[in-house]
Amino acid sequence: MTNGYYIGTKEEAENYDNIVTQGEGYNGTTTRWAEPRQHPTQLDLYAIIKHTSYDDTMQWVEVLDETWDNQDTL
Amino acid sequence: MGLILSLNNSIHSFNTGKFVLDQYTGAAAAYSLRRLSVNTTNVVRVRRSVDNAEDDFTADEITDGTLTSFVGGQNLCLQSEDINTTWLPNNATPTQSTETTPDGDSTNKYIKLVDDGSTGTGVVIISQTIVVAGNTKYTASVFLKADGISFAALQANGAGVVGDASPIQYFGLSGAGTKGTASAGIDDSTIEAYPNGWYRCSITWTQGVGDTSFGFYIYLANSISSVTVDLDGTSSIFVWGAQVNEGATAGDYAPTTTNVSGYGYVTTWYDQSGNGNDATQATASSQPKIVDAGSLITSNGYTVIQYDGTDDNLTTSLTATGTMLMGGSDGSDFYEVDISGSYSLLANASLTDHPLNESIRVIWSSSLTTAQKTAIESLVTYTDWDFSDVTSFFRYWRDRSKLTDFPLIDTSSGTNFFQAWYGCTSLTSFPLLDVSNGISFVQAWRNCTSLTSFPLLDVSNNTDFSFAWTNCSSLTSFPLLNVSSGTNFSYAWAYCSSLTSFPLLDVSSGTNFTGTWESCSSLTSFPALDLSSGTNFNSAWRVCTSLQDFPANMFDSVTATGFILAFTSTNLSSQSIENIVVSIDTAGQSNGTLDITGGGNATTATAQTAVDNLRGRGWTVTVPDGY
Numbered sequence: 216m217t218n219g220y221y222i223g224t225k226e227e228a229e230n231y232d233n234i235v236t237q238g239e240g241y242n243g244t245t246t247r248w249a250e251p252r253q254h255p256t257q258l259d260l261y262a263i264i265k266h267t268s269y270d271d272t273m274q275w276v277e278v279l280d281e282t283w284d285n286q287d288t289l
Numbered sequence: 290m291g292l293i294l295s296l297n298n299s300i301h302s303f304n305t306g307k308f309v310l311d312q313y314t315g316a317a318a319a320y321s322l323r324r325l326s327v328n329t330t331n332v333v334r335v336r337r338s339v340d341n342a343e344d345d346f347t348a349d350e351i352t353d354g355t356l357t358s359f360v361g362g363q364n365l366c367l368q369s370e371d372i373n374t375t376w377l378p379n380n381a382t383p384t385q386s387t388e389t390t391p392d393g394d395s396t397n398k399y400i401k402l403v404d405d406g407s408t409g410t411g412v413v414i415i416s417q418t419i420v421v422a423g424n425t426k427y428t429a430s431v432f433l434k435a436d437g438i439s440f441a442a443l444q445a446n447g448a449g450v451v452g453d454a455s456p457i458q459y460f461g462l463s464g465a466g467t468k469g470t471a472s473a474g475i476d477d478s479t480i481e482a483y484p485n486g487w488y489r490c491s492i493t494w495t496q497g498v499g500d501t502s503f504g505f506y507i508y509l510a511n512s513i514s515s516v517t518v519d520l521d522g523t524s525s526i527f528v529w530g531a532q533v534n535e536g537a538t539a540g541d542y543a544p545t546t547t548n549v550s551g552y553g554y555v556t557t558w559y560d561q562s563g564n565g566n567d568a569t570q571a572t573a574s575s576q577p578k579i580v581d582a583g584s585l586i587t588s589n590g591y592t593v594i595q596y597d598g599t600d601d602n603l604t605t606s607l608t609a610t611g612t613m614l615m616g617g618s619d620g621s622d623f624y625e626v627d628i629s630g631s632y633s634l635l636a637n638a639s640l641t642d643h644p645l646n647e648s649i650r651v652i653w654s655s656s657l658t659t660a661q662k663t664a665i666e667s668l669v670t671y672t673d674w675d676f677s678d679v680t681s682f683f684r685y686w687r688d689r690s691k692l693t694d695f696p697l698i699d700t701s702s703g704t705n706f707f708q709a710w711y712g713c714t715s716l717t718s719f720p721l722l723d724v725s726n727g728i729s730f731v732q733a734w735r736n737c738t739s740l741t742s743f744p745l746l747d748v749s750n751n752t753d754f755s756f757a758w759t760n761c762s763s764l765t766s767f768p769l770l771n772v773s774s775g776t777n778f779s780y781a782w783a784y785c786s787s788l789t790s791f792p793l794l795d796v797s798s799g800t801n802f803t804g805t806w807e808s809c810s811s812l813t814s815f816p817a818l819d820l821s822s823g824t825n826f827n828s829a830w831r832v833c834t835s836l837q838d839f840p841a842n843m844f845d846s847v848t849a850t851g852f853i854l855a856f857t858s859t860n861l862s863s864q865s866i867e868n869i870v871v872s873i874d875t876a877g878q879s880n881g882t883l884d885i886t887g888g889g890n891a892t893t894a895t896a897q898t899a900v901d902n903l904r905g906r907g908w909t910v911t912v913p914d915g916y
């Protein structure tokens with residue numbers, strides 16, 4: 216089961232994170248929904264995991280293709 | 290599926306009364322879902338999916354149900370008690386009502402589904418799209434109550450089910466509750482009456498292989514077979530407590546609002562070293578999972594933390610130089626990693642310096658002594674624990690494939706040894722444990738393929754030996770165990786292919802000998818066991834390819850008629866064939882099946898007479914020479 220990813224600009228991805236984070240009302244250790252992930256070569260492209268309950272107009276993909284794999288996420 | 294960390298569900302303290310970190314101090318950080326120190330309180334903090342609430346849990350609270358109770362059961366359906374939100378109406382008006390719901394609530398809320406028309410007929414639905422996994426069985430359920438009409442239907446719309454892409458089931462909401470004929474694709478359906486006129490209805494189906502969503506459709510119905518209703522503003526039912534969960538049955542109802550329920554995510558893995566180096570993850574989508582669909586995640590019978598293999602990780606700010614020890618969840622691996630400087634990432638599936646299965650991670654700021662390493666490793670291999678009050682060893686050491694020997698621990702309280710050493714493929718010997726209270730050894734030593742000997746254990750209280758030593762393929766002999774209480778010996782010594790002899794065990798209480806000695810391919814003779822209570826000998830000596838000598842009178846008094854494939858692919862002598870058929874003939878039973886093949890030795894005249902007698906009583910008999 217997967218919710219897939221939204222792909223957009225850094226601003227769009229961060230805005231989506233803010234919407235979900237505020238909507239979910241996290242408390243305790245958890246402070247945010249997800250960290251936008253920058254494409255390793257197309258640097259203006261960001262992906263963020265979709266939350267089940269929050270839709271957006273960004274492009275949705277079920278899985279990120281292999282072009283996203285080269286990024287060092289550490 | 291990614292990195293998995295684990296613990297033993299029922300681990301006990303050291304036999305010294307201390308825990309490993311109390312015995313061997315100096316760890317810079319120590320993480321486990323087990324308790325590692327007398328000073329340990331909470332071992333993990335978990336966020337639940339339904340409302341994002343977080344709470345801390347001790348090792349005991351993980352295993353005693355406290356954690357799963359906190360997280361709740363699985364419900365993939367949103368707004369389970371409010372059909373005016375998330376749900377999409379078709380020809381319908383979700384309406385408020387004070388009707389008392391099954392939970393006793395009579396506040397005014399959106400639970401009434403009413404058609405929105407004024408003339409004609411049509412289909413009235415509320416629905417929502419549920420994200421699921423393909424090729425997986427799901428159950429959708431909901432509490433319904435008759436109002437203007439007394440029929441309804443549930444549908445997994447667009448589920449891609451084989452037979453019917455959108456399987457549907459009708460329900461009658463009166464009396465004891467009735468069901469219409471299920472459409473193709475419905476694996477099961479139920480209706481259960483609840484107080485005050487409510488019914489919990491459910492449908493179960495198997496999602497299409499490539500279909501990762503479906504529409505949960507709740508219909509008004511005009512009858513037990515039609516969803517076309519009058520659109521007059523009075524066709525209505527009450528709808529409450531909708532749920533979708535994985536599996537073949539509707540789980541305990543778990544209410545939802547904006548989030549699905551039943552998932553628990555680790556936000557903090559507490560450092561048990563006392564140094565406060567807790568490993569945390571503040572980003573919800575990167576938190577590893579510990580409860581899935583309402584149940585603890587397990588691997589090989591042990592609770593595990595599961596990483597998604599993408600970005601899940603737990604991080605600590607620890608900077609250490611020394612050694613890190615990590616243990617596999619099933620004890621099959623133990624890892625030692627040198628840390629040359631900072632080590633900030635606790636676990637990430639994209640790293641390669643850790644195993645996929647992990648039960649413990651202890652980081653030492655200096656080099657470890659051999660004793661320290663041994664102590665830590667013992668957490669995984671369970672050689673240094675006090676087991677004296679443990680009664681269930683259910684799958685305790687299963688698949689610990691790197692164990693070459695086993696310690697003489699105190700197992701005297703054990704009653705359940707189901708699969709206890711199953712798959713310990715490197716064990717070459719086994720100690721004389723006290724298992725005298727054992728009453729189940731089902732598959733206990735199955736697939737211990739390197740065992741060359743077995744001790745004279747006291748198994749006298751046990752009744753079920755099914756698969757107990759199956760595929761102990763290196764055993765050349767077997768001790769004279771007291772198995773006199775045993776009734777089920779199905780496949781007990783099957784595939785013990787190196788056994789060259791078999792002892793004169795007391796199996797006189799045995800009834801089920803299905804496949805008991807199948808593929809014991811090195812046995813050339815067989816002892817005169819008391820098989821008189823046997824009722825089933827199907828495949829019992831099948832593929833004992835070296836078996837030549839079989840005693841007489843073995844079956845003289847049995848009531849069994851099942852000898853299907855019993856002696857297939859053996860090498861029985863003519864005298865042994867005679868011994869078998871004459872003995873079965875002597876038993877006097879009718880209408881059975883006996884198969885003896887292999888070797889090609891001729892049947893004697895006496896044997897032929899017995900075969901004739903058996904066939905005269907309705908038996909199907911096959912002998913090697915085709916008589």
